[in-house]
Amino acid sequence: MHAMQYELTLPADYDMEVIRARVARVGHLLDDWPGLGFKTYLMRERGVSGSPVNQYAPFYLWDTVDGMNTFLWEGAFQKVSNDFGRPSVRQWTGLSYAEGGAVDIPARSAVRRSQSVPDGVELAEVMAEAVGETERLAREDGVVFAAAAVDTARWELTQFSLWTHEAPKADGEVFEVLHVSAPGRERLPRGRQW
Template sequence: MPTDYDMGIIRKRVADNGYKTDGFPGLKFKAYLVSEASESGNLYNAYAPLYVWNEADGMNKFVFEGYYDNILGSFGWQQIQIGVPLYLDLAENFSKSNYVVEAAGRISENKTLTQTTFMDAGDFAIGEQLGKCLIYNPDKWGYSQFTFYKEKPEIAQDAPVTVYEILHISQ
């Protein structure tokens, strides 16, 4: 989103509608993520909802049975980035998360993937972690590792991560 986009619009949208995905069939969780250009040196505004599905049927219902139409109506045609969870480790109090730190990277071409290493966002942030997940995309050989926090973590200077505020978590 442009740096001059009024992120209050997104905040109001989530405040008014975030609950609508609470208990959605097949959804493990949806975290409504935002970052703002005016905060912590972020270079741009972003609205980046993160969905983790228990099953494909839930996502198919969301996309093709009219629920995604709300996004199309508000933001136009969007590319849905798809990933496969490699691991998901959520604390019992995960729903109290207010921030998430994302470390994104590429999976290098190799003769074997058994020794693949991934950057861990938690290595660049100091704070009590409430969960972690790593999602990869074998079509593009990219990945994102997310670490969740209740309090805004302290981030190492020049860390290659993005910090998002979580406006709502649906489970």
């Protein structure tokens, strides 16, 4: 499993209905994308759920690198770059994935929490704790799925969870879910990824 996200931070007075309309118009285009486990079309609106910014920030879980590369190099990502400028694309190595009891219910919010992996810690212990947190989150009421991933260039651990309600029981940045494409959900490896 591979995780990916890019963030388009928009002006404070940007009409976020433009983003909602864009996703309503094109969100379905990845509903059958080969190699894609999940794409969650996410946004944050300044002043809502504590967000300091207007932002469009889709989050992806890929079950194949080929699917991700096809998305990035063969035109789909180019459309985003053409419309908004080319954003930096964050990529993480997957640590764990767990489905919640609400996996078949439409998601309304997502939470992303990132933290540094301190120097001097036992990496196996930190990663095992991340797997445990993924499993704990997946047991919460209203969770669609939970995942953990690590960026080894920055040594940053990211926990991501998708929820059916607007007030998730997790710490981190809260996003509104505009659409979910999940063509390869069944192929995403469950549990610990090593």
